[in-house]
Amino acid sequence: MISNSDLLYLLMSRKPWHSLPQPFYNDSEVFDADLRNIWQRDWIFAAPSAELPKTGSYITLEIGTASVILVRGADRVIRAFHNSCRHRGSRICSAHKGTAPKLVCPYHQWTYDLDGKLLWAREMGDDFDPSAHGLGLVHCREVSGMVFICLAEHAPDTRTLEAHAARYLGPHDLANLKIAHQSSIIEQANWKLVLENNRECYHCSGSHPSLCVTFPDDPNLVGADDSTTSNMGRAHVDRCEAAGLPSKYVIDPLERWRFVRIPFLGKGVSYTLDGKAAVAKRVGHVPFDDAGSCLFFHYPNSWNHFLSDHVLTFRVLPVGPQQTQVTTTWLVHKDAEEGRDYDLKRLTEVWINTNDEDRRIVEENQRGINSPAYLPGPYSRAQEGGVNQFVDWYCRTLHTALMGPHQIAAE
Structure with a gap:
C-alpha cells in the first residue's frame, strides 16, 4: 500500500493551476487512498x-x-x-x-x-x-x-448546507416530484476526470451541440467564480431574487458545495432542442418559466440542475482506478403524465446526448493520461477556474486527511 509520505510527496509535486501527476488518475493504490480518505469520510x-x-x-x-x-x-x-x-x-x-x-x-x-x-x-x-x-x-x-x-464513524456537520439547500432548492419541491427517467453509464476513466470535465465548459461548444442550444458556455457563469461577474448572470440573479427566488452565488467555506442560479440562452427555458419547456407542469413554486437553472455542486460526487419544469440529479460513484459510474435522474411534477404533459424523448435527449459525449471525452482523456508521455498541463485561467477549484479542493482534502486525524471544521 502506498505510504502517506509518498502520497504527500505526489501532492506537493503538483504545480499550481496544473493538472495532477499521473498516479492520481490511474494508480490502484492512489485510488484506494481516495476511497479511504475522501469517499469513506465525507457526505x-x-x-x-x-x-x-x-x-x-x-x-x-x-x-x-x-x-x-x-x-x-x-x-x-x-x-x-x-x-x-x-x-x-x-x-x-x-x-x-x-x-x-x-x-x-x-x-x-x-x-x-x-x-x-x-x-x-x-x-x-x-x-x-x-x-x-x-x-x-x-x-x-x-x-x-x-x-x-x-460512511465515517463521525459525520461532518451539515447544518449550514441544509439551511442553504432549503432556500435554493426548496422552491423546486424535490421531495414531491417523481422520477420520469433514470440512466446509469460506466465511464472508463478515473472519477476525478469525470468531475474535472464537468467543472468546465471550455469543451462545450466543440463537443455538446444539443446542450449549447440553451446552456451558456460563458466561464463567468459556469466556472468557479461568482456568476454575477457576467452582465447576463447579474441581471438574471437580480430578477430572480426580486421575485423571492434565492439565486446569488454561495459557496461552503471548505468549498465542498456551492449554489448559484444561471440563465438559459436567449428565450430558452429548459434543456430542449427548441429551448421550450420539456414539461407542461411547473415544479414546486418557481415563479416563472424562465428561471434558468439552479446549479448545486457537492463534492466529491454530484452536480445538479434545478429548472422550472424539471430537475436533473447526477451521481458519480468510483468503481475502479479507471472506472466510474454516472447516474442521471430526471424528475418531474408528481402529477405530470407522460404523453400528455411531457414526451420522454424530448425531456431526456439533450442530457442523454451530452452524457454520451462526455463519456467519450473523459475516456479519451484517460487513454492519453495513461501514456508514458503524459505530463501535467496548465489550466486556462479564463476557462478552467472550476477545474482548478475542484483539484485544489481535492488536494487540500487529501492532504488534511493524510496529515492526521480527519477533522472537518463545523460549517
Missing part, C-alpha cells in the same frame, strides 16, 4: 428521495468495496445500512433497487426490519441476543429531497 449524494417513494422501497450503492442499502421505513424515514448480514457477512440485497416488506439475507434467511433490527434468526440458541445483531448503521440525511450518506 456522498446517494439518491433523490423520490427514488424511495413508499415503505419498503430500497436501493443499493457500491462505493469501492463498501455496499450500502438505503430503505424507506414504515415511519417514512429513509435509513442507510451496510449491505452485510450480521451472521456471516453475505450481501443482503443484490438488486440495484426494489421493494420489500423486510430485509432478508438470502444465505440463511436472517430477517431484518426496515429500521435495521434483527427480527428472526433460526436456531441460534437461548443465549443469542437479537438486539446485538442489527444491521450496521450508515449516517443518512435527507437534504431538501436529496439523500446523502456518510
Whole structure:
C-alpha cells in the first residue's frame, strides 16, 4: 500500500493551476487512498428521495468495496445500512433497487426490519441476543429531497448546507416530484476526470451541440467564480431574487458545495432542442418559466440542475482506478403524465446526448493520461477556474486527511 509520505510527496509535486501527476488518475493504490480518505469520510449524494417513494422501497450503492442499502421505513424515514448480514457477512440485497416488506439475507434467511433490527434468526440458541445483531448503521440525511450518506464513524456537520439547500432548492419541491427517467453509464476513466470535465465548459461548444442550444458556455457563469461577474448572470440573479427566488452565488467555506442560479440562452427555458419547456407542469413554486437553472455542486460526487419544469440529479460513484459510474435522474411534477404533459424523448435527449459525449471525452482523456508521455498541463485561467477549484479542493482534502486525524471544521 502506498505510504502517506509518498502520497504527500505526489501532492506537493503538483504545480499550481496544473493538472495532477499521473498516479492520481490511474494508480490502484492512489485510488484506494481516495476511497479511504475522501469517499469513506465525507457526505456522498446517494439518491433523490423520490427514488424511495413508499415503505419498503430500497436501493443499493457500491462505493469501492463498501455496499450500502438505503430503505424507506414504515415511519417514512429513509435509513442507510451496510449491505452485510450480521451472521456471516453475505450481501443482503443484490438488486440495484426494489421493494420489500423486510430485509432478508438470502444465505440463511436472517430477517431484518426496515429500521435495521434483527427480527428472526433460526436456531441460534437461548443465549443469542437479537438486539446485538442489527444491521450496521450508515449516517443518512435527507437534504431538501436529496439523500446523502456518510460512511465515517463521525459525520461532518451539515447544518449550514441544509439551511442553504432549503432556500435554493426548496422552491423546486424535490421531495414531491417523481422520477420520469433514470440512466446509469460506466465511464472508463478515473472519477476525478469525470468531475474535472464537468467543472468546465471550455469543451462545450466543440463537443455538446444539443446542450449549447440553451446552456451558456460563458466561464463567468459556469466556472468557479461568482456568476454575477457576467452582465447576463447579474441581471438574471437580480430578477430572480426580486421575485423571492434565492439565486446569488454561495459557496461552503471548505468549498465542498456551492449554489448559484444561471440563465438559459436567449428565450430558452429548459434543456430542449427548441429551448421550450420539456414539461407542461411547473415544479414546486418557481415563479416563472424562465428561471434558468439552479446549479448545486457537492463534492466529491454530484452536480445538479434545478429548472422550472424539471430537475436533473447526477451521481458519480468510483468503481475502479479507471472506472466510474454516472447516474442521471430526471424528475418531474408528481402529477405530470407522460404523453400528455411531457414526451420522454424530448425531456431526456439533450442530457442523454451530452452524457454520451462526455463519456467519450473523459475516456479519451484517460487513454492519453495513461501514456508514458503524459505530463501535467496548465489550466486556462479564463476557462478552467472550476477545474482548478475542484483539484485544489481535492488536494487540500487529501492532504488534511493524510496529515492526521480527519477533522472537518463545523460549517
